[in-house]
Amino acid sequence: MDTGELASRAFQLPSEVVEICNLAKRIVRDELLPLEPTFLPHPGHAFGLKETLSLKAVFGDEVLERLTNIAHETGLWHLLVPEQFGGSGLSTLARVAILEEFYYTAVPFPFANVPNILYECRGNQIDRFLKPVIEGTKTTSFAQTEPNAGSDPGGMMQTRAVKDGKHWVINGTKMWISMAAECDIIMVQAVTDPDKRQKGGITMFLVDRHNPGVRVEEPGIKTWLGPRAAQYTVHFDDCRVPEEDVLGDVGKGFQLGQRWLTLHDRLLRGPYALGKMRRALDMSVSWAKQRRTFGKQLAERQAIQWKVVDMYIDLQALQALTYQTAARADAGEDIRTEAGMVKLVAMDWGARCVDHAIQIHGAMGESLELPLTLFYRYLRHGQIGGGANEIQRMQIARKLLRD
Numbered sequence: 168m169d170t171g172e173l174a175s176r177a178f179q180l181p182s183e184v185v186e187i188c189n190l191a192k193r194i195v196r197d198e199l200l201p202l203e204p205t206f207l208p209h210p211g212h213a214f215g216l217k218e219t220l221s222l223k224a225v226f227g228d229e230v231l232e233r234l235t236n237i238a239h240e241t242g243l244w245h246l247l248v249p250e251q252f253g254g255s256g257l258s259t260l261a262r263v264a265i266l267e268e269f270y271y272t273a274v275p276f277p278f279a280n281v282p283n284i285l286y287e288c289r290g291n292q293i294d295r296f297l298k299p300v301i302e303g304t305k306t307t308s309f310a311q312t313e314p315n316a317g318s319d320p321g322g323m324m325q326t327r328a329v330k331d332g333k334h335w336v337i338n339g340t341k342m343w344i345s346m347a348a349e350c351d352i353i354m355v356q357a358v359t360d361p362d363k364r365q366k367g368g369i370t371m372f373l374v375d376r377h378n379p380g381v382r383v384e385e386p387g388i389k390t391w392l393g394p395r396a397a398q399y400t401v402h403f404d405d406c407r408v409p410e411e412d413v414l415g416d417v418g419k420g421f422q423l424g425q426r427w428l429t430l431h432d433r434l435l436r437g438p439y440a441l442g443k444m445r446r447a448l449d450m451s452v453s454w455a456k457q458r459r460t461f462g463k464q465l466a467e468r469q470a471i472q473w474k475v476v477d478m479y480i481d482l483q484a485l486q487a488l489t490y491q492t493a494a495r496a497d498a499g500e501d502i503r504t505e506a507g508m509v510k511l512v513a514m515d516w517g518a519r520c521v522d523h524a525i526q527i528h529g530a531m532g533e534s535l536e537l538p539l540t541l542f543y544r545y546l547r548h549g550q551i552g553g554g555a556n557e558i559q560r561m562q563i564a565r566k567l568l569r570d
């Protein structure tokens with residue numbers, strides 16, 4: 168059974184999108200999956216590290232160059248880039264379906280992973296920040312969380328920016344910032360009007376990672392998410408930033424942060440989980456047919472069949488919700504709550520689906536030679552990172568009970 172074929176046909180994607188999905192599927196099969204046995208046990212990859220940096224750390228320049236060339240030749244490098252900057256012009260729905268194919272493997276495919284809010288760049292910000300990120304010569308990190316401000320950044324953020332002539336001076340500490348040591352540009356939020364806070368008093372700044380007022384604590388914070396740390400504590404000590412390096416408008420940085428989270432950390436967690444769930448299901452079906460206990464295949468045992476069935480239902484239901492939400496975004500609807508729903512169920516159902524796969528595989532399920540425990544850790548992390556489950560539920564409840 169090919170779970171991908173079944174799932175995509177159920178939603179009737181346009182034929183040109185199916186074609187690109189098939190191209191992505193071939194790249195995964197011919198290029199990425201053969202690299203997985205080297206990737207999984209290698210100490211060079213980390214959760215939250217940009218695709219190109221992970222590939223370079225694990226496989227070196229030659230593999231990175233080959234995959235980057237494929238990305239450019241096929242146009243997939245610009246998958247998420249708007250048309251005006253040389254992008255594909257594909258719908259959100261198409262992008263989601265294509266990304267789902269790539270997330271079938273733990274080996275990342277290189278593409279222009281541009282934070283959507285960077286398209287707010289104006290004037291010379293476009294050449295200094297946006298274009299290099301699209302071209303892949305510069306990378307970004309997003310700094311919102313602080314030691315005492317995680318779920319409630321609007322209410323609890325302490326990092327302050329104060330105007331001094333033609334500069335802003337930032338002071339404060341951010342924590343858990345993915346890629347802070349490896350990036351070139353830190354998109355940092357700071358309070359510019361303590362009376363207004365998230366209602367017009369938080370601003371987003373584009374800060375050069377090598378600004379003398381920026382200090383990234385090394386080593387990074389170790390988690391269970393990979394062999395290498397990619398989350399860091401970042402100190403801003405009298406960090407002077409030119410006033411033209413505000414992203415968007417002064418006071419509107421919290422809203423920009425929400426836009427970043429809605430797409431990257433919520434809606435796109437749908438395809439992220441779907442790819443992994445499809446892989447877990449394919450692996451489980453194949454293993455259940457070949458593994459024998461007490462004279463029969465595991466596939467003949469009802470206890471195993473029900474796990475596989477539950478995985479398949481989770482996969483289908485999540486795909487329907489994700490694709491529907493992407494289609495609503497394409498129709499111009501405000502999907503903030505729905506994207507939160509996608510994230511919530513993608514991480515919950517994704518983790519339980521991979522958990523079933525680990526159980527079906529027995530001891531092999533716990534082997535680091537298979538991608539299952541890594542998938543599980545990534546998906547379980549998603550119940551906390553990018554706005555924890557409880558916070559998604561709070562926001563959905565707010566919408567339901569508002570009136």
Ligand SMILES: Cc1cc2nc3c(=O)[nH]c(=O)nc-3n(C[C@H](O)[C@H](O)[C@H](O)COP(=O)(O)OP(=O)(O)OC[C@H]3O[C@@H](n4cnc5c(N)ncnc54)[C@H](O)[C@@H]3O)c2cc1C
Pocket residue numbers: 214215308309310311312316317318319342343344345346390392398548551552553554555556557558
């Ligand atoms: C691997 C990793 C990568 C990360 N990358 C980044 C990054 O790049 N940039 C960045 O800014 N941040 C990043 N973070 C931080 C992440 O977004 C926060 O950890 C997350 O938002 C949760 O905040 P917290 O850890 O402070 O939890 P807390 O806010 O302390 O919450 C603790 C628990 O209580 C629950 N809770 C909180 N309030 C309520 C309530 N009102 N009702 C019920 N339950 C509640 C929460 O859901 C959570 O389960 C990263 C974190 C990790 C682990």
